[in-house]
Amino acid sequence: MRDIFVTLLVLGGLPFALQRPVIGGLMWVWISVMNPHTQGWGFATTFPFAQLIAGVTLLSLLKSREKNTLPMTPITVTLIMFVIWMNITTLFALIPNAAWGQWNKVMKIMLMTFVVMMVIKKREHVRQLIWVLVISLGYYGVKGGIFTARSGGNQRVWGPLGTFIGDNNALALALIMTIPLMYYLMQELPKRWMRHLMLLSMGLCALAALGSYSRGGVLAIVAMLAFMWKKSRHKMAGAALLVMLVPLALLFMPEQWSARMDTIAEYQSDGSAMGRINAWHMAFNLACDRFFGGGFSLYEPVTFAMYAPDPSGVHAAHSIYFQVLGEHGFVGLALYLTLGLLTWRYAAWIVRHSRGRADLQWATSLAAMIQASLIGFAVGGAFLSLLYWDVPYYLMVAIMVTRTVVQQQLGMVPAPVSRLRHPRAPVGHNVAPPQGRGTGPEVK
Known part of the structure; x- marks a missing residue:
């Protein structure tokens, strides 16, 4: 069915x-x-x-x-440069067969990211994009939150198998990034029951993130909540709400969940954490040795034998930063960090120029909430191999379009207008109407 x-x-x-x-x-x-x-x-x-x-x-x-058309902004140009650089590094990949297989997947994602850039052009398009992201990820959050509540937090929540968010840690990060987007949409809902339903969905997403047993997810949600509280206009009320809800959520989770979270401070005795650190050392050593990095899909025994402190500890990157460093070198890392910095600066520009204007309140709220999502991704992504996950790129598109719309409403750039053509003019020619009394301006 x-x-x-x-x-x-x-x-x-x-x-x-x-x-x-x-x-x-x-x-x-x-x-x-x-x-x-x-x-x-x-x-x-x-x-x-x-x-x-x-x-x-x-x-x-x-x-x-x-x-x-493709909007040629600094973000777009940087992304194009990043894609070109990924193509170059693939030519010098350490493991060519595996690299070209991954290259095929990544280039499809990037192609469609550029397509989304071309078709999302208006405020309404941005709103629809955010709704699609919230529905797509919120489905797993609501489902996982109910599952966590029913099991008393004794069983882990997992994402859909065979996808970017199939892993419990990746799903937790995805849900954490979704919560600020839900908050933005909640403010635009016309009915009280709709807002309450969205608030309930946010709570279930947070519960599902806890139910994933993701230690990186806990760090990400702390960073995101701290940022949202800082940006809130009602800091005392927000702090009181956090003081009431956070202890309740933590008390709800079983002892085994608390025991796993305690290992954050004892990472030296955790095999998984030490395996990640070994992979980070490998990526750094490889990037220092090879200008073009190792190319896609380099996490094989031969690579670790050459560059890792512990050659037997073969492990995925589990960090967007060390993933891009190992696969595409320091140039790739610089381009990727520039993408994030430009997106953040675009969002900050929107908040700064839209604040205090009722007609642009939606832009202020959206930009601030996307910043909160990106904070969660920046922190949680430090422990996950989600470099090519497309959701951050879609948020980047939303910020680009929102800035353009704000500039148009502020009169900084002209709004797009359709070209007029004289009804009797042949195609490709501009003909001015006869000048005389009562005629309008020349049509161009």
């Missing part, structure tokens, strides 16, 4: 995606982030929905009469 439902949703949306590229872009975000086909048990689990949606979206983009 689930397989049929997902199939009908996708097939039913394709005609609309073919007509409007933005719908295809939003469908791609939904299928790539939520992976709804993984919730089935039959043919849908292996059906190439993503390829189908991507193909229709690209076709729609080619045939569309709308002006769908």
